[in-house]
Ligand SMILES: Cc1cc2nc3c(=O)[nH]c(=O)nc-3n(C[C@H](O)[C@H](O)[C@H](O)COP(=O)(O)OP(=O)(O)OC[C@H]3O[C@@H](n4cnc5c(N)ncnc54)[C@H](O)[C@@H]3O)c2cc1C
Ligand SMILES: Cc1cc2nc3c(=O)[nH]c(=O)nc-3n(C[C@H](O)[C@H](O)[C@H](O)COP(=O)(O)O)c2cc1C
């Protein structure tokens with residue numbers, strides 16, 4: 001689906017991360033699903049940017065975007081009531097299992113996991129939200145996470161508060177109570193997590209540079225179970241143990 | 248906008264370029280609206296494709312290094328062709344290969360279950376074969392002649408603009424029995440990773456960035472004597488019309504569908520207006 005939607009609310013969550021809210025009735029998105037967001041109507045940047053669903057509630061869609069480069073920088077200049085063109089929702093996403101889980105977010109990886117947390121909360125599935133960022137200012141959505149999660153832990157690499165990374169934090173946790181882990185963050189974090197070989201299934205929300213985002217171009221390969229899968233169409237959520245990270 | 252090309256009727260002059268729409272089995276409303284689709288390149292054996300990163304965005308375009316990921320001709324014949332038959336458009340199978348035997352084998356194996364072939368002797372993303380045939384008139388002519396013996400269906404040859412004169416290659420292909428020429432395939436390109444101080448990706452450039460070069464190439468081969476399918480950077484009806492002015496009988500749209508899978512519908516509509524204007528002036 002192609003849609004041109006008006007920004008009904010724009011929020012700055014931190015100095016480089018903002019949210020765009022749209023009114024979008026009639027979709028039934030799954031956590032992990034994303035939209036291909038058109039940067040602008042010129043041909044430069046040429047490709048759309050994949051952005052996860054961070055919240056969908058009462059027909060309101062929230063996308064949270066961290067400024068990384070050219071495309072996200074241009075998007076950050078959009079104002080309320082301006083139109084944005086979106087394609088999607090794309091991706092298979094996941095259906096949350098009714099099992100006590102840990103949601104493990106690194107940096108902007110919090111966006112899709114926040115939507116997963118919302119699903120868990122609505123379905124009364126107990127979960128712990130473990131969220132790490134470089135500095136304390138970069139921790140966003142704290143109130144909402146605290147409200148929904150049975151337990152929430154925030155860690156930062158620098159500054160006051162609990163120090164460390166989500167990977168070191170999960171390593172020190174008693175996991176006997178949990179059945180499943182969902183993780184989203186930079187590839188380095190996913191690799192470190194994979195090396196922990198946790199004694200429970202870990203589902204990773206993968207991010208990469210996409211072309212079409214919908215299975216047409218074969219531009220988004222991930223080595224999974226010995227064959228290439230499409231991040232966009234077969235994922236972006238995969239069982240971490242079976243991924244072979246190549247780049 | 249109906250046209251007759253290679254003895255078959257096409258709904259219109261806007262076709263889908265190879266590799267950007269898979270086998271046309273998604274977004275069927277789009278596939279069924281275009282004049283024809285060129286499938287993803289098919290090779291004799293299945294190929295898993297290249298490791299990531301496979302694409303990289305550049306100014307008004309992109310580099311791809313997909314590496315002909317495809318299920319191979321056997322799987323294609325058994326599992327894909329039956330589905331393609333249900334589409335309401337013409338199907339041209341893009342055939343890629345590493346040896347001349349492979350091209351010949353794939354064409355023979357597919358037989359007359361489709362509407363025609365596009366011999367891809369221009370893929371920059373695999374090590375051997377392919378593009379080497381497309382850069383040498385003698386070899387190009389041999390590939391075409393051998394495929395020609397195996398099929399009576401329309402045989403189009405897709406040319407590379409890289410390090411060769413497309414006109415020389417096009418002439419050789421036509422002499423060897425090609426019914427049409429399509430061009431351009433992607434342009435050699437590299438993007439650097441400055442942190443690692445080495446190339447991040449080397450592959451084929453496509454999109455609006457290559458349009459002027461593509462128009463030059465189409466215009467250069469315009470008198471070769473067979474219909475030309477022009478492509479390279481088309482994103483609008485005006486772009487498509489420019490290719491027709493440069494000598495193409497039809498156009499194919501590629502990368503733009505990554506940005507908008509419905510773009511072909513818009514381009515068909517826009518091109519209609521240009522053609523209508525032209526016929527009005529002619530009267
Ligand atoms: C499924 C999915 C969901 C996502 N969800 C979110 C989300 O909810 N919120 C969010 O903020 N982000 C999300 N992202 C990431 C987001 O899409 C990127 O951060 C964004 O596209 C960056 O665009 P840009 O134009 O700002 O950066 P760019 O300028 O395009 O790129 C940033 C940097 O990466 C480099 N780069 C570009 N292409 C490649 C390549 N092929 N290989 C290696 N390096 C390359 C560039 O040189 C540059 O340094 C998601 C990604 C995916 C795949
Ligand atoms: C992701 C991608 C995959 C492609 N795969 C093929 C292919 O399998 N066979 C082929 O002949 N051309 C392939 N091409 C080239 C296109 O068909 C086309 O010739 C080229 O991209 C120029 O057109 P454009 O600028 O409109 O994209 C591919 C292009 C892209 C972007």
Ligand code: FES
Pocket residue numbers: 210211212213214215216217218219220230231232233
């Ligand atoms: S981005 Fe095109 S297939 Fe995944």
